[in-house]
Structure formats: structure tokens, C-alpha cells
Amino acid sequence: MTVAAPPDPGPFSLAVVAHAVHRRGGMERAAAEVVSRVARRVGVTVLASECDVPGAPIRFEQLRVPARPAVVRTWAFARAARAAEVRVGATITNAIGAAARDADVITAQFCHAAFVARFGGLRGGRGLRALYQRASGARFVAEERHAYGSARLQRVIAVSHGTARELREFYGVAEDRITVVPNGVDRAVFKPAEDGRHKRALRQQLGLPADEFLALFVGGDWERKGVRDAMAAIAGVRDARLVVLGRGDTARFSAHAARVGARDQVLFVPPTPTPELYYAACDGFVFPSRYEAFSLVTLEAAAAGLPIIAHAINGTDELVTPEENGWLVPFGPEALREKVLRLRDDHVLCQRMSAAATASAARYDWDRIADEQFAVFTQAAAAIRPRASATRTG
Secondary structure, rough: EEEEOOOOOOOOOOEEOOOOOOOOOOHHHHHHHHHHOOOOOOEEEEOOEEOOOOOOEEEEEEEOOOOOHHHHHHHHHHHHHHHHHHHHOOOEEEOOOOOOOOOOOEEEOOOOHHHHHHHHOOOOOOOOHHHHHHHHHHHHHHHHHHHHHHOOOEEOOOOOOOHHHHHHHHOOOHHHHHEEEEOOOOOOOOOHHHHHHHHHHHHHHOOOOOOOOOEEEEEOOOOOHHHHHHHHHHOOOOOOOEEEOOOOOHHHHHHHHOOOOOOOOOEEEEEOOHHHHHHHEEEEEEOOOOOOOHHHHHHHHHHHOOOOEEOOOHHHHHHHEEEEOOOEOOOOOHHHHHHHHHHHHHHHOOOOOOOOHHHHHHEEHHHHHHHHHHHHHHHHHHHHHHHHHHHHHO
């Protein structure tokens, strides 16, 4: 299947191996943003189960594998990707994480070994579900260890300095192989409301309260990302609500909201193709995730002018300057609630932090991020060519 005619391959060609490439989710959207820009400069083939990047001049080779269980899917996907990679014959291959068993360049959007070591790899659940998660976590760690230990690997793109440290600590990746290139944000899409009147109009359009303080959470995987703490933080706070935008177990988390006294203060919104409207309509961003590589939603929140209340995790600790564009708080709802109250009660502080948040997002423009990743691909291609030439002549 061909999305569009690829350009002149130029100095090298690139195969990108990813489970999915589209502008939904996190790492899927990051891949889509980079691929769409790199494909303007060199020939790009995407090897994936799903690819939806309208207008991008890429070739798409669809890989059909079982959707479940995840451990079978990742194994089958890596095998199918390897066969497709041989057919495509690109100069270099870039894998998103351990999507391929080996690659010339890996973009690290997660480190399962760090996640398992610190939090047990659990995403909620008990009994057999918890046992399955532990087993699958161990499998994912083994897949990553194999990918990062491959003799073929030339370069690793880590999306934060914290992720780079984890790759060195848990997988022994040499420091001189790692380049830190953060995730990015489309600042033409994610931007603040023009003024108070525009924000009120957005709230009316979205069915949100007109005059209350609105804290926003965006994402899935609600257990890992701390939605329970966000609910407890908002419970009982006068004239404040929490908007939860994303996919999750709404019934179970609604019951939890009722238990902590936030039954009428939590608004669940399903995934939408226009999340930027919710960012622009809200007042602050509450994101108590326990683990990230570099969350795209924090970058989107900053670009939209939302002060960020989060923990000091990978990426967020680079984006947030405490007391300027947000806060990095300890785990637990009490610290989150304190900062929500400060924003609710101090309009001048909220405005100042909003402007600082927008300014802090400027460094993360996707065009710049794609340029930095392209430089890594170029380095890898330059290293591979002499090796390939020597093999042919030998």
C-alpha cells in the first residue's frame, strides 16, 4: 500500500519500524510527526501494522499480526518487520523502541527495565491480571535488552536525559552512542485561547462549566498516570473540576471519584480528534504520572499556556521550571491539591505561569526535533556505507 509517491531517495533511504504511526496516542504521534518531515528529504518506508499520515510522501508496508495477547503480537511483529525490511532494502532502519529485533537506530520512547524496577511494571489489576503483567513486563525487558545489545546498533535517540540515563544503567548502552532529542509539539495547533471571551466560548462549545477552575488531565493508562491522585486532589476544592480526556475504564474510575468525594467534580471526555480545544479551554494541567520517557501531553499543555503540576519524572523535569511555568511535586494528592488551590486563587500567578509555559514550549517545535533526528540518521548512514562497501569488496 502506497500513501504517496516518495521523493528522490537522496543520500540514503530510511525504513521506520513501529507498531503504529498516526497522530493519536503518544509515541505513535511522535513517529508520525518526525516521519512526515524526514520524508521530505529522503525516501522513507514505514513498516507498521497501522500508518495514517495524510499527505506525507512515504511508502507504507503493512504488517499483519495478531492483536492480542501483547507478548505474541510483539514477537510476531518483529519477525514480520525483519522480513519486510529485507524486501525494502533501505540504507538504514530506525526502530521505535524494540519494535524490530535489531536496527541501525533506535528511538527510545520508554524503558521497560526502569519501569519494572521502580514500579513492578504494573498498570493496575490484581490476581491473574497482575501475574500476566509481570510476565509480559519481563518479556518486554528481554526484547529491549536484545535490541539495545545488537551488534548492528549504531545510534540511539533518547527522548530525554532521564531516558538516556536509564538506557545506560539498565541496558549498558554506551554514552557515546546516545543522542538526546526530545519529543515535540505543533505550536500552530496547541496554543492558548486568544482571550477570556474566546475561552468562555470554547467552554460553551465543549459543554464545560463557564466560571469554574478547570484542571485538565490527558492520556490513557490511568493507573500508571495517577488519575486516582488527580481525582483525590480535586475532591472538595470549591469551584474546581477535573477534566479527564482519554481512554480508560470510566465506570471503575467514576466509582473511585465517588469514593474520594469528587463524584460531581470529574468530567470524563472520550478521545477526540481536536484535543487542542480542551487545552485552550482549561486553566491548569494536572499530570501525576509515575513514569514517562517524555510525555507529549505535557508539551502540548505548555504550548497551550497551561501551568503544569506534575512529578519530577523523565522529560517533565526538563520542561518544568518550578514557580515559573509549573511545579514538580511529591507523589500523593495533597501536594497536587495545594498547587491547584494556588492557581485557582491567584489569577495573576496563573496568567504569569501561562505565559511562561507557552514560552517554554518554543524549543520543542517539531521542525527542529525532526532536524535533530535527521542528523542522527545521517550519522548512522555515513557509518554504515563504508562497512557495506568493505563487505562487498572483501
